[in-house]
Amino acid sequence: MTENILEMRNITKTFPGVKALVNVDLHVKRGNIHAICGENGAGKSTLMKVLSGVYPHGTYDGDIVFENEVLNLKNIRDSEHLGIVIIHQELALSPHLSIAENIFLNNEIKTRGFIDWNKTNQEAQKLLAKVGLSEDPNTPVNKIGVGKQQLVEIAKALSKRVKLLILDEPTAALNDADSEHLLDLLRQFRSQGMTCIIISHKLNEIAAIADTTTIIRDGNVIETLDMTAGKIDQERIIKAMVGREMNNRYPVREPKIGEEILRVENWTVHHPDDSSRVVIDNANFNVKAGEIVGLAGIMGAGRTELARSIFGHSWGVNISGQVHINGKLANLKNVRSAIDSGIAYSTEDRKRFGLNLIDDIKRNITIASLDDFVKFGLVNDNEEYKIASEYRDSMNIKAPSPNSIVGKLSGGNQQKVVLSQWINVNPEVLILDEPTRGIDVGAKYEIYTIMQELASRGKAVLVISSELPELLGICDRIYAIAEGRITGEVERKDFTPELLMKYMTMTKEATHA
Amino acid sequence: MPKVLEKISAKTEGLRNRLEGVDLRQNAIFIALLVVIGYFAITTPMHTSVTPDNWSNLVVQNGYILVLAIGMVMIIIAGHIDLSVGSVACFIGSVAGILAVRPLEQHGWEWLPAFPWWAAILGAIAVGALVGMWQGFWVAYVGIPAFIVTLAGMLLFRGLALMTLQNSNIGPYPDKFRAIGNGFIDIDNRVGVKFGVTHYNLVALIITLVGILALLWNSLATRRGRIKYNQKVEPRTWFFIKNILLATMMGYVGVQLSRAHGIPWTLVVLVFLTVLYTIVMKKTTFGRHIYAIGGNLHAAVLSGINVRRVNFWLFVNMGALAALSGILITARMNSAVPSAGNGFELDAISSVFIGGAAVQGGVGTVIGSIVGGMIQGILGNGMNLNSLGISYQMTIKGLVLLLAVAFDVWSKKRTK
Numbered sequence: 001m002t003e004n005i006l007e008m009r010n011i012t013k014t015f016p017g018v019k020a021l022v023n024v025d026l027h028v029k030r031g032n033i034h035a036i037c038g039e040n041g042a043g044k045s046t047l048m049k050v051l052s053g054v055y056p057h058g059t060y061d062g063d064i065v066f067e068n069e070v071l072n073l074k075n076i077r078d079s080e081h082l083g084i085v086i087i088h089q090e091l092a093l094s095p096h097l098s099i100a101e102n103i104f105l106n107n108e109i110k111t112r113g114f115i116d117w118n119k120t121n122q123e124a125q126k127l128l129a130k131v132g133l134s135e136d137p138n139t140p141v142n143k144i145g146v147g148k149q150q151l152v153e154i155a156k157a158l159s160k161r162v163k164l165l166i167l168d169e170p171t172a173a174l175n176d177a178d179s180e181h182l183l184d185l186l187r188q189f190r191s192q193g194m195t196c197i198i199i200s201h202k203l204n205e206i207a208a209i210a211d212t213t214t215i216i217r218d219g220n221v222i223e224t225l226d227m228t229a230g231k232i233d234q235e236r237i238i239k240a241m242v243g244r245e246m247n248n249r250y251p252v253r254e255p256k257i258g259e260e261i262l263r264v265e266n267w268t269v270h271h272p273d274d275s276s277r278v279v280i281d282n283a284n285f286n287v288k289a290g291e292i293v294g295l296a297g298i299m300g301a302g303r304t305e306l307a308r309s310i311f312g313h314s315w316g317v318n319i320s321g322q323v324h325i326n327g328k329l330a331n332l333k334n335v336r337s338a339i340d341s342g343i344a345y346s347t348e349d350r351k352r353f354g355l356n357l358i359d360d361i362k363r364n365i366t367i368a369s370l371d372d373f374v375k376f377g378l379v380n381d382n383e384e385y386k387i388a389s390e391y392r393d394s395m396n397i398k399a400p401s402p403n404s405i406v407g408k409l410s411g412g413n414q415q416k417v418v419l420s421q422w423i424n425v426n427p428e429v430l431i432l433d434e435p436t437r438g439i440d441v442g443a444k445y446e447i448y449t450i451m452q453e454l455a456s457r458g459k460a461v462l463v464i465s466s467e468l469p470e471l472l473g474i475c476d477r478i479y480a481i482a483e484g485r486i487t488g489e490v491e492r493k494d495f496t497p498e499l500l501m502k503y504m505t506m507t508k509e510a511t512h513a
Numbered sequence: 514m515p516k517v518l519e520k521i522s523a524k525t526e527g528l529r530n531r532l533e534g535v536d537l538r539q540n541a542i543f544i545a546l547l548v549v550i551g552y553f554a555i556t557t558p559m560h561t562s563v564t565p566d567n568w569s570n571l572v573v574q575n576g577y578i579l580v581l582a583i584g585m586v587m588i589i590i591a592g593h594i595d596l597s598v599g600s601v602a603c604f605i606g607s608v609a610g611i612l613a614v615r616p617l618e619q620h621g622w623e624w625l626p627a628f629p630w631w632a633a634i635l636g637a638i639a640v641g642a643l644v645g646m647w648q649g650f651w652v653a654y655v656g657i658p659a660f661i662v663t664l665a666g667m668l669l670f671r672g673l674a675l676m677t678l679q680n681s682n683i684g685p686y687p688d689k690f691r692a693i694g695n696g697f698i699d700i701d702n703r704v705g706v707k708f709g710v711t712h713y714n715l716v717a718l719i720i721t722l723v724g725i726l727a728l729l730w731n732s733l734a735t736r737r738g739r740i741k742y743n744q745k746v747e748p749r750t751w752f753f754i755k756n757i758l759l760a761t762m763m764g765y766v767g768v769q770l771s772r773a774h775g776i777p778w779t780l781v782v783l784v785f786l787t788v789l790y791t792i793v794m795k796k797t798t799f800g801r802h803i804y805a806i807g808g809n810l811h812a813a814v815l816s817g818i819n820v821r822r823v824n825f826w827l828f829v830n831m832g833a834l835a836a837l838s839g840i841l842i843t844a845r846m847n848s849a850v851p852s853a854g855n856g857f858e859l860d861a862i863s864s865v866f867i868g869g870a871a872v873q874g875g876v877g878t879v880i881g882s883i884v885g886g887m888i889q890g891i892l893g894n895g896m897n898l899n900s901l902g903i904s905y906q907m908t909i910k911g912l913v914l915l916l917a918v919a920f921d922v923w924s925k926k927r928t929k
Contacts (some may be wrong), residue, residue: 312817314815357909359804367801367805372797379795
């Protein structure tokens with residue numbers, strides 16, 4: 001098992017003005033799971049695009065040797081033909097087509113020139129069995145969850161007789177159970193001799209699964225670690241990624257907790273597509289001034305649904321219960337009135353729900369508080385510019401100007417724009433839904449600092465996160481939510497992952513028993 | 514990226530740095546306009562295209578499309594479309610006819626009193642707003658895509674127009690009503706004669722001068738404001754060149770118009786609307802909400818924007834502008850006819866896209882759409898003067914639309 005299936009030698013890729021990759025060497029052993037880590041913008045995706053033929057031969061310097069042959073790829077089809085298949089972070093499935101149709105998209109099984117549906121479904125069934133998915137291949141993919149869609153992508157890769165499977169952030173959108181299943185699947189593939197390259201921000205997963213880890217920073221390979229020796233821990237990888245010792249991933253602070261600001265009572269929400277389905281079941285919780293409170297739950301537990309239903313009923317129907325802010329009953333009939341009552345909500349999906357990507361930083365920051373900039377009926381765009389400049393400095397948004405287009409910023413900087421937008425409405429309560437999703441370690445630290453700064457100004461901060469260590473690191477108190485019910489409340493002094501996980505997985509049957 | 518392109522982009526980098534702050538894409542459309550004007554100035558027999566009379570014609574012939582383009586660009590920025598504007602313009606023309614002309618027995622409207630010309634215009638615009646409410650209701654509050662609602666409206670309002678007109682024409686109209694589509698300020702140049710200026714319409718010259726001064730003052734004030742707030746502004750030389758060019762252009766057109774019949778009332782309406790709606794789109798919350806909705810609908814909702822209300826008023830506004838367009842064409846033709854406004858929606862939509870709006874919404878400007886409409890109008894007018902057949906004209910107009918949008922898509926890709 002020492003033979004290299006892939007050797008990328010001296011890869012240098014230049015874009016006008018930037019060197020995205022500098023003399024990168026990547027050697028992947030056959031039958032290994034090889035992890036690639038690096039901060040956002042380090043060059044991971046560019047490297048994978050070179051490997052899969054998105055950037056054709058000739059647009060970069062260096063050689064790719066796959067199974068002892070120098071490759072001359074012209075496009076993705078060429079690489080797939082050789083058995084190199086990449087699964088991107090954003091899944092590339094056609095939502096209204098069935099599982100089987102998606103698996104064999106552009107690779108249809110034909111008899112005499114016509115698609116053979118019986119054979120297609122039969123083959124799809126076999127592939128689904130391999131990835132451990134028991135769904136009817138005729139089910140449209142938008143009817144199954146993200147975790148299962150990811151498995152469909154893998155089944156699709158298998159159908160192409162994959163030898164080298166590249167997964168870009170495969171578990172970013174998955175809950176823990178689905179992630180675990182996916183990792184098990186990868187282990188199983190490894191035992192069958194398949195080679196995998198996995199790009200991930202989740203270092204615990206890398207530690208759990210990878211045989212080798214290559215760390216990239218600023219387009220250079222920093223080091224390649226042998227993970228099987230068993231001495232590599234996450235701190236070690238983080239250090240190599242950020243180029244500095246991150247002794248503390250979470251800034252320290254002395255919380256000054258004051259009066260209760262947000263109180264939610266008997267909050268019950270039904271599903272908009274099926275109004276008989278209870279999604280949030282009689283939730284009661286509170287957040288005090290200066291307090292950072294976490295909301296922990298596995299995906300699908302109802303975290304975002306709870307937050308958005310409070311934020312001006314922007315999700316759900318038949319909503320009942322009461323929300324008090326500073327002791328006053330809040331009017332939440334629509335988003336505007338929720339904002340006016342002092343609630344701000346920054347979304348888990350900033351690209352889809354948070355930002356106007358084609359507009360500039362300035363106008364994205366002011367859109368929720370535009371009335372503050374109006375004089376005699378006209379918006380003063382110079383004042384907007386001034387405020388946006390202030391946020392750019394105080395939040396450390398890395399952009400040439402407040403007039404820069406938001407879509408061109410990195411994830412971390414986009415997130416800071418979203419936060420600026422909501423800080424500028426001067427809310428009492430900030431609900432931050434996955435504020436650090438998909439952003440690199442350095443930017444995460446900055447976001448934590450911003451959250452603490454908000455708390456120290458006397459705001460009530462409610463954080464939703466899929467990463468339990470993050471909540472344990474920054475919160476003063478955590479509520480666990482499972483199947484739409486608040487199943488537990490834990491004070492900082494009692495924080496343990498085990499206790500929280502117990503609450504987070506508390507199903508209805510378990511509580512009744 | 515192919516090597517050749519990389520080389521080109523490396524070379525243009527230096528130029529681009531020097532031109533930093535100059536929005537080339539925004540300016541490209543003005544250059545295109547000058548090219549079209551220049552081309553026809555050279556090729557038309559005896560340079561007819563740039564004679565005073567032809568400039569005068571251009572304004573009154575295209576006014577009603579440009580009015581539609583203003584409403585349409587707002588609709589398109591928000592991510593909708595309106596296919597019904599031509600039919601609505603025709604319908605409102607007939608309504609204006611009933612109000613102003615009172616076509617008595619043969620139409621069965623004898624119970625209506627005869628309205629003065631201004632009341633007829635206001636009434637017709639109000640009916641246009643009602644039409645917009647109807648369509649806005651279905652789009653904003655029922656959630657039917659605007660394409661469907663206005664496709665239905667296209668048939669519906671053409672039908673209503675035919676019913677009101679009962680297969681005949683309504684006309685002639687009172688002189689003052691006609692003036693809005695076909696009249697000029699001080700057409701007899703009485704003011705000029707009083708002061709001994711006979712070859713030029715004096716009022717037109719004065720208005721032009723005031724307009725130029727207002728433009729320059731506005732440019733300077735905007736630039737000063739930016740500088741006061743430490744914003745990056747266009748390089749000084751470019752700023753002066755651009756404004757002098759614009760002022761020259763305005764002055765030239767103004768002088769030409771003063772050598773014909775003076776400033777058309779249609780132009781007054783157009784300039785007023787262009788300024789008004791540029792302010793609405795750039796400086797009011799309503800305008801900013803329109804851009805936000807087109808840029809990312811979900812984000813707009815979660816920013817507390819009342820999307821339904823914005824969509825509703827967008828269509829009300831479009832209805833009122835379609836009404837005004839209908840009034841202009843009726844006044845110009847001095848008759849409301851069943852075929853009025855045929856295909857206007859397509860001219861308006863292509864003006865907007867030539868003017869740089871994005872099909873996906875979120876992008877576009879009022880002034881861009883006006884210039885887009887002018888390019889189209891001058892093309893049509895120039896080809897007519899060159900006696901090009903209608904078949905060629907349609908082919909060329911189609912290609913121009915396609916290439917304009919292709920250029921836009923291409924230039925966007927380049928900047929990515």
